[in-house]
Amino acid sequence: xxxxxxxxxxxxxxxxxxxxxxxxxxxxxxxxxxxxxxxxxxxxxxxxxxxxxxxxxxxxxxxxxxxxxxxxxxxxxxxxx
Numbered sequence: 001x002x003x004x005x006x007x008x009x010x011x012x013x014x015x016x017x018x019x020x021x022x023x024x025x026x027x028x029x030x031x032x033x034x035x036x037x038x039x040x041x042x043x044x045x046x047x048x049x050x051x052x053x054x055x056x057x058x059x060x061x062x063x064x065x066x067x068x069x070x071x072x073x074x075x076x077x078x079x080x081x
Contacts, residue, residue, distance in 0.1 A: 001026060004045050007038035021045040025052060 005022035020032045021041035033048050035041035050057065 002049055004042070004049070007035070007041040010034070023049055025049060 003024045007019045007021040010018040010020045017036070019035050019038050019041040021035070021038070021044065022030050022032050023045045024030045031048070033041055033045035035044050047057070049055075050059070
């Protein structure tokens, strides 16, 4: 089970302002991600969970590529005028 807590200000770092977002994976020790605001701290926690579990950054689907060189040969032939 993955648990991500609510981001909060780091009481030990008043300047520069830092937010911490606690997270836990199964029964492991609680960890904290940090960011310049709550959103960045939450995104950092999500990325760290993915890295720990070995999930690719572009999961669940790879980002679309606009590379004509990887298109099928039939497409390249039909694109020639």
